[in-house]
Amino acid sequence: MRLPNGDEVTAPTPVWGLDIQCEKGTNLSYGPWADRQREQLFLFFFPQDYQTMKVFIFIASVPGEIRQVQQFDVRLNILAEATVDILFSKLIMRDGKQENQTNAVHMNVQRGSYFEMTLPWTVSDDGYVTKINGQFLHVDASSSLNYRNLLEAETLDYRVNVHYPRVWNHHQTWDLEFNGCKATYHFLYAHKEFFQDMIEDWSSRVPPDLLHFVPYSWNFIIRMQEFELITLANGYNWVDCEHQANAHIAFCGELFDLRFTLPFTDFLPETVLLKFIIVGENVDLSLFLPPTNTSSNIITALSRNARLIEKEDRPKHSFSSEKWRKFCKLSSGWVDCWHVPELQLSISYTYHPVPPVGPSPQANVSTPEKEELLLSPIRAPHRKKSPMEIINNLTPEQFDPTSVTADCINVDLRITKPSEIKLYGSVLRMFINLKDCTEQYPPCPTVALDRLIFEMNKRYSETQLQVVVSPLILTTSDDPNHQRLSAHQHLHTGFLMLSGLQMRGDAMFSAEERSLDEETLEYAWLVELTVGTLSGKLTTPQLQNIITALEAFVFTVEDAENSLRHPRPYLYCYHGTPQPQCPQTTSEHFCPTTDTIKYKMVRASLDGISLNLVESGTILCFQMQELLSDPLIGMEAAHNFGTIVKDHNYALTSHTHANIRLLHKQRFFESVVGPLVELFSTTNDIKTKSCVLVAIASLLPWLTHIVLNAHIQKLLPVLLQGLYTSDFSKIGEASINMERHDARCGSETRLSTLTTLASLLKQNASPAERHTSTLISFLMPLTTYHPLQTVGVKALECLAALVTLPVSVILPYRNEVSFFTAEEV
Numbered sequence: 001m002r003l004p005n006g007d008e009v010t011a012p013t014p015v016w017g018l019d020i021q022c023e024k025g026t027n028l029s030y031g032p033w034a035d036r037q038r039e040q041l042f043l044f045f046f047p048q049d050y051q052t053m054k055v056f057i058f059i060a061s062v063p064g065e066i067r068q069v070q071q072f073d074v075r076l077n078i079l080a081e082a083t084v085d086i087l088f089s090k091l092i093m094r095d096g097k098q099e100n101q102t103n104a105v106h107m108n109v110q111r112g113s114y115f116e117m118t119l120p121w122t123v124s125d126d127g128y129v130t131k132i133n134g135q136f137l138h139v140d141a142s143s144s145l146n147y148r149n150l151l152e153a154e155t156l157d158y159r160v161n162v163h164y165p166r167v168w169n170h171h172q173t174w175d176l177e178f179n180g181c182k183a184t185y186h187f188l189y190a191h192k193e194f195f196q197d198m199i200e201d202w203s204s205r206v207p208p209d210l211l212h213f214v215p216y217s218w219n220f221i222i223r224m225q226e227f228e229l230i231t232l233a234n235g236y237n238w239v240d241c242e243h244q245a246n247a248h249i250a251f252c253g254e255l256f257d258l259r260f261t262l263p264f265t266d267f268l269p270e271t272v273l274l275k276f277i278i279v280g281e282n283v284d285l286s287l288f289l290p291p292t293n294t295s296s297n298i299i300t301a302l303s304r305n306a307r308l309i310e311k312e313d314r315p316k317h318s319f320s321s322e323k324w325r326k327f328c329k330l331s332s333g334w335v336d337c338w339h340v341p342e343l344q345l346s347i348s349y350t351y352h353p354v355p356p357v358g359p360s361p362q363a364n365v366s367t368p369e370k371e372e373l374l375l376s377p378i379r380a381p382h383r384k385k386s387p388m389e390i391i392n393n394l395t396p397e398q399f400d401p402t403s404v405t406a407d408c409i410n411v412d413l414r415i416t417k418p419s420e421i422k423l424y425g426s427v428l429r430m431f432i433n434l435k436d437c438t439e440q441y442p443p444c445p446t447v448a449l450d451r452l453i454f455e456m457n458k459r460y461s462e463t464q465l466q467v468v469v470s471p472l473i474l475t476t477s478d479d480p481n482h483q484r485l486s487a488h489q490h491l492h493t494g495f496l497m498l499s500g501l502q503m504r505g506d507a508m509f510s511a512e513e514r515s516l517d518e519e520t521l522e523y524a525w526l527v528e529l530t531v532g533t534l535s536g537k538l539t540t541p542q543l544q545n546i547i548t549a550l551e552a553f554v555f556t557v558e559d560a561e562n563s564l565r566h567p568r569p570y571l572y573c574y575h576g577t578p579q580p581q582c583p584q585t586t587s588e589h590f591c592p593t594t595d596t597i598k599y600k601m602v603r604a605s606l607d608g609i610s611l612n613l614v615e616s617g618t619i620l621c622f623q624m625q626e627l628l629s630d631p632l633i634g635m636e637a638a639h640n641f642g643t644i645v646k647d648h649n650y651a652l653t654s655h656t657h658a659n660i661r662l663l664h665k666q667r668f669f670e671s672v673v674g675p676l677v678e679l680f681s682t683t684n685d686i687k688t689k690s691c692v693l694v695a696i697a698s699l700l701p702w703l704t705h706i707v708l709n710a711h712i713q714k715l716l717p718v719l720l721q722g723l724y725t726s727d728f729s730k731i732g733e734a735s736i737n738m739e740r741h742d743a744r745c746g747s748e749t750r751l752s753t754l755t756t757l758a759s760l761l762k763q764n765a766s767p768a769e770r771h772t773s774t775l776i777s778f779l780m781p782l783t784t785y786h787p788l789q790t791v792g793v794k795a796l797e798c799l800a801a802l803v804t805l806p807v808s809v810i811l812p813y814r815n816e817v818s819f820f821t822a823e824e825v
Helices: 032-045 190-202 296-305 367-378 387-393 486-492 540-558 624-628 634-639 641-645 664-682 686-702 705-709 712-724 728-734 740-763 766-782 789-802 807-824
Strands: 016-022 026-030 071-078 082-094 097-109 114-120 128-143 149-164 172-187 216-232 248-264 272-288 335-351 408-414 446-449 452-458 462-469 472-477 493-498 501-510 521-538 599-615 618-622
Touching: 026 032, 032 082, 032 190, 082 190, 097 190, 296 335, 296 540, 472 540, 486 493, 493 540, 521 540, 540 599, 624 634, 624 686, 634 641, 634 686, 641 664, 641 686, 664 686, 664 705, 664 712, 686 712, 686 740, 705 712, 705 740, 712 740, 712 766, 740 766, 740 789, 766 789, 766 807
Parallel strands: 016 071, 026 082, 172 216, 521 599
Antiparallel strands: 071 114, 082 097, 097 128, 114 128, 128 149, 149 172, 216 248, 248 272, 272 335, 335 408, 446 472, 452 462, 462 501, 472 493, 493 521, 501 521, 599 618
């Protein structure tokens, strides 16, 4: 129609709809059974004619003609508190009979919630779209499990758009979007089976049929603003449903966005690719220990009293508390452990669907073999076995799982912005803050690294993993109450730097003597640890601060008194059966478990150490390999190896306030003997070899025979080569400043080596059996060593100790000894 001003106006289309107002006492129930009834009603009133739908052509309203309706609208408004139940069932066995068990998701919603659905009555060029959207206000959802907590949200919006093409068997698209605000979701491992039972009950029970197959895709978007994702972290997956004394781990943040697609585009596809993308912003990892846990007060005190610093050595406040929290409140005992400004998790899963269950025998035959069976009557005869014959002859013992193409899962976690971690014995990532319990103590040591990479490749017979850490820097500071002179202010902050770290692991699995329903057996675990150069500068209080923090960390990691008992009272042996029931179990011992017989190997390498312990006016430098190879101070450094383990009356004693720990000599020797022997074996420099010999010789007199006996096989070849070196007497001349009085160092070192060798041989001479010829040929001339008479005495003691060897070993050298004695006389 034309208005007086000349404008043309089209009459509005008629409105066709249904409005429902729900007041007090409203209860809405829906589920798989009700959905199947809806489907039957639709098929009855709107049967499928399998024809291409015609495009709707809109005709302007003509006076006297019926106006054309374009859609049907349904709106349901909830005007008071209401309940919504999603009911489903599963088959269970009870008293030897199958019964249906009803499960439910129960939701309480408040007034203002609504539901809208639009059913199009017209068809466009690309089909039509059915729309469903709505909102739940102040929703409180629970499950029928014993642990009922499920979901709480201030608002929960949902939207479903279903696009139907004009052709009945063309691709359909189902778009589902859920938006929650101030939501708290509780996740249990039992929810996995709970929702899987719901999906199985809701899915179609009709076997797939190629004649009626319709391809479609489900596109999911789940977005939450200000969220809490809470899971239980009890040992062995225990859940306390009565007293709620559970340990929790929660992810809290400002944004959670999950997107994935479920493609059902092919009929009986060989593989299906699923992609999941999760994006989080300002995410915190929080920890809660129940009051019954003895570590709860420790963790709470550490969080409350920790003193943190930034990289610029400025005081740093704890994580921001101005965040929305409903369940994970800091005032309720929750502790924030990790803050990530932004993270992205990408998961790609390629799997091989299992053929659907159907009537025998075709249900047990794959699609290509079905084709072979169907077409075999019209093909030329041949002697090849039919697929059914092949399957009947295929026994589980002949089946090789590696012949089947494996599923593939790729997980990629990226944290692109700086994140911060507080370490409570369970969290170790990029920024580490170890805790102290009072403000009078120095700030927490902080570890900073640029990149942490973790890779894992898991296959049927092998799992490989790799961890790579970029240059890592640990900083620690003195107690702020400790005052230093202005000239020594640079000692206020200490540091340790590790140039790099790489860990590679290889787990090997076997399916020998294992049935198809059993897990493979892990029979080997190999680890290679490659550590770069460790360098740094620390004062002794700073070193003590690091050690104290590490001790607290180890204590909270072990936490043996809060460990829960395994729900299974027995262990499985390597045959896959309970130990008491295994035929290999005897009255004396159980059949061993997998961990007992598993082969384990760890190989570690360290490029070098350059550690400086400094204080005002003093410095103690640990540079094992570097200093011994130094042509100027190598010999001086070698002599001072013994200074660390030597007993002093004036230094390194409790009277001088030194912290003397038990077995400190043995610990130091264990840490240096390996690198020293390796350096001696790999270097070609004579002076470096001499320095290594002096370093070893300076350590030996201060160690017990029990410690030395454990390394005699390793040390004896080095000591023998040192005694055999013709230039050994000139070692002292290589000492610092080439002073004359240092020339006596060679004789003293030789005496120290012979004294240690004599003591070792008196305790046990058998390790020297294969070196008898070398020992006798060189010890005999030393018996007449003139620069230092004691050397000759110790040489004779070594020879006397060799007499304890078997007669068959000593007797061949009788003439040699007699001839040398006669010449000297």
